[in-house]
Amino acid sequence: MASTREYDIILLGATGYTGKLTAEYITSSVTEPIKWAIAGRTQSKLNDLASKLKASGGPGGAPATIVITELTVPEVTKLAKTTKILLNTVGPYHKYCTPVVQACAETGTHYLDVTGETPWVKEIITKFEDTAKKNRAVIIPEIGIESAPSDLVAFSAVKLIREIWDCGVMDMVASVHELKSSGASGGTLATGLGLFDHYGTQQLKEISNPFCLSPLAQRDHRHTKFPAPTTYRKTLGERISGVWQYPLLGHLTTSITAGPNQAIVHRSSGRYPYYYGFNFNYAEYMAVDSPVVGMLISWLLTLLTIALAIPPIRAIVKGFMKYKPGEGPSVESTKDNRVEIRAVAVAEQLSKTPRKAFVNFVFEGGVYELTARLLVIGAITLLKDQDKVVKTHGFGFLTPSSLGQEYIDRLDKAGVKLKARQLGDFGSK
Incomplete structure (x- = not known):
């Protein structure tokens, strides 16, 4: 340049x-x-x-x-x-x-x-x-907001585990712990609806795979293309209900923003599998107060996705949009907004005392x-x-x-807080 x-x-x-x-x-x-x-x-x-x-x-x-x-x-x-x-x-x-x-x-x-x-x-x-x-x-x-916070949260967890235990990460579970927002802008809503108009069912199905942007499979065929979680399993009931519980994160359900975020995080890990870990897996959810609320949210999001695939329903939804493209919530209405993401990463190096990293991302303001x-x-x-x-x-x-880290440090000075801390036994380095 x-x-x-x-x-x-x-x-x-x-x-x-x-x-x-x-x-x-x-x-x-x-x-x-x-x-x-x-x-x-x-x-x-x-x-x-x-x-x-x-x-x-x-x-x-x-x-x-x-x-x-x-x-x-x-x-x-x-x-x-x-x-x-x-x-x-x-x-x-x-x-x-x-x-x-x-x-x-x-x-x-x-x-x-x-x-x-x-x-x-x-x-x-x-x-x-x-x-x-x-x-x-x-x-x-x-x-x-898509997908820098998630990518930086994953990077910070991996970096800490590398520094303390000199190994990669097996599984990482993140939750949108709090998302207090004054609503989506007209551009965001128009974009979401427009994807259904522009892309076919097969293309949208392909990008539902959280590894769809990862270059790992193309570069190295010796390793698993799409690693499954190895440190936790969901029961049949949890898979059907769409809600489950994870230590330190509470009750979790489907997050509407998980797709783009998981794809970007897995692109990062796929570029550097020796650093993140060849079995690295990142999954993102939304925290809820109770299993009943989580189940309702998960089922409603599934029904909404199916409904928006039908052109007449999309047309009706467009007619009820609060904001037009180029418009959005006022600055005054976002003053008490808040974004918080919490995540737990499990180190590859197994031990009697679990070795994990806990990461917290917080911003006081609008998305x-x-x-x-x-x-x-x-x-x-x-x-x-x-x-x-x-x-x-x-x-x-x-x-x-x-x-x-330079990016994270600059963000910290701008009020975007990201902290990672060690859980489990002392480091091996």
Whole structure:
């Protein structure tokens, strides 16, 4: 990537709901000297946003504005050539953003987004992985609420177990312990419904496999392609009811966000099986107060998935959406929101006293505010620590955890707290 590019960061889709929050966070909180710009389709909206950002007087300063009329490869290529890193908050990604990724891969421009659209991520990896590596581009999809927290939680657990017991992880169970939210934005809802319109049943079935993004099977055929949990088993009743209990995490049931998160975590582990462990397995659930509540949630989510596969029902649901694309909960309504993830990882090194790691991820605020911080701090980390990231992980399609402990440390200073602690006996190192 050329070091003489005009901008350090360009934010594409800056006038959308998540885009505005991202731009506001850059202006209010980024203290590192950067040159940045906001890009979108409407000059008047960009000018209005830039004026508000300038008036706020934050340390990140006011951005330049760039109009991009169409999200085509030629148009985005012109944009990508002017920046070191392109942040993309334009959704639905499967509908608009394949040309954006292609342009970045072909121009050697680093790219980060906040999608949770696993079938689209699988698609762009297949199409542009070799191109990105060839042109020295780092591509990191899903570095928002989906799926950076889960990926960093898993990374932190594995890192601790490696440091203490010098071994990998067999099983890891995570739970969304608390998700107090003011609701989903119009863009998020439109994206979720749009996946059923865009992808066929077979494609959606394929991405239900939590290992669908893992490169392990393609690289090393000596080991199990899809390892099953080895340290716990669900009873027939638990599988039918959709609710079960796990030590330290309580009653668990189906999580609506588990799919994208599990896929990204297993891509991380599949890239480094000697570090994570060849039998590494990550499963994510939602914590509930009682088995009855868990069973109802699990069954309702199953029925909802089946119902949304029917086009007329999707059309009805779209008509009742609270927010349109580009809209979402007000900042005031999210002030008491909270996100907490808890996880337990079991070390491969078996002993009489169980050897485990307990990880806790907490953010006091709205999920879209969290997404903005994850995206911006990820970009700053890549900008400042590019040589280390590339030396360790190379180019191509990486995951949020590839930004390493430096990313976690920067997030901590921004109010995103992630702590891992040892359970069980003393370390062997």
